[in-house]
Amino acid sequence: MPKCVVAISGKRKSGKDYCTKLIKEALTLKDVNVSVVGISNSLKEQFATINGLNYAELLTDGSYKEQFRKEMIEWGEKARIKDSGLFCRSAIDSVIDSDVVIVSDCRRSTDYEFFTSKYSTLTVRIEASENDRKQRGFQFVAGIDDAVSECGLDDYECDLVLYNSTGKDLQTQIDIIVLKIISLTKMN
Numbered sequence: 159m160p161k162c163v164v165a166i167s168g169k170r171k172s173g174k175d176y177c178t179k180l181i182k183e184a185l186t187l188k189d190v191n192v193s194v195v196g197i198s199n200s201l202k203e204q205f206a207t208i209n210g211l212n213y214a215e216l217l218t219d220g221s222y223k224e225q226f227r228k229e230m231i232e233w234g235e236k237a238r239i240k241d242s243g244l245f246c247r248s249a250i251d252s253v254i255d256s257d258v259v260i261v262s263d264c265r266r267s268t269d270y271e272f273f274t275s276k277y278s279t280l281t282v283r284i285e286a287s288e289n290d291r292k293q294r295g296f297q298f299v300a301g302i303d304d305a306v307s308e309c310g311l312d313d314y315e316c317d318l319v320l321y322n323s324t325g326k327d328l329q330t331q332i333d334i335i336v337l338k339i340i341s342l343t344k345m346n
């Protein structure tokens with residue numbers, strides 16, 4: 159069972175994956191046994207298994223994923239109504255022996271409820287200016303960026319906020335988060 163779950167959220171192109179990678183590298187340098195999982199990957203894996211599809215292709219942004227996108231979203235919503243923790247559970251079950259698990263894409267309050275109720279969890283919000291996000295490829299899409307799947311955690315009070323914008327000292331913030339994670343692993 160993980161000693162610490164780092165549950166990351168943030169708007170599109172805020173840098174969730176980028177910061178996850180930096181946190182993972184910094185923890186690995188300190189000999190911490192750490193894994194990274196994604197809730198949306200867990201959804202895609204289950205959808206692929208049930209429908210006999212190519213999971214690896216569903217992970218890419220190509221036309222294969224686009225063919226199944228709508229159906230996959232609808233299936234995921236129905237599955238979440240029955241069991242809101244389904245994809246969180248299957249994501250973390252795959253790495254249950256790691257001391258630290260970073261969940262790189264929490265989007266809904268039910269995701270945070272799942273992890274905080276079961277594990278010693280550090281909730282981390284990645285913040286970036288809209289300008290920086292746009293430079294990283296963000297474009298507002300109605301129906302996506304104003305939906306619960308993107309805004310569900312906007313008002314959640316996370317334990318830590320990481321400012322990943324131009325002019326912010328990201329590395330110092332990563333160092334602080336890493337110390338906090340290590341202290342949590344020592345308490346459990």
Ligand SMILES: Nc1ncnc2c1ncn2[C@@H]1O[C@H](COP(=O)(O)OP(=O)(O)OP(=O)(O)O)[C@@H](O)[C@H]1O
Nearest residue numbers: 168169170171172173174175176177294322323328
């Ligand atoms: N501090 C940074 N310095 C340089 N490049 C960055 C920084 N933060 C993010 N990026 C780049 O911006 C792009 C988007 O970042 P990333 O994929 O981490 O965002 P995300 O929040 O995971 O996006 P999405 O919500 O679409 O999954 C990537 O190409 C990443 O390498």
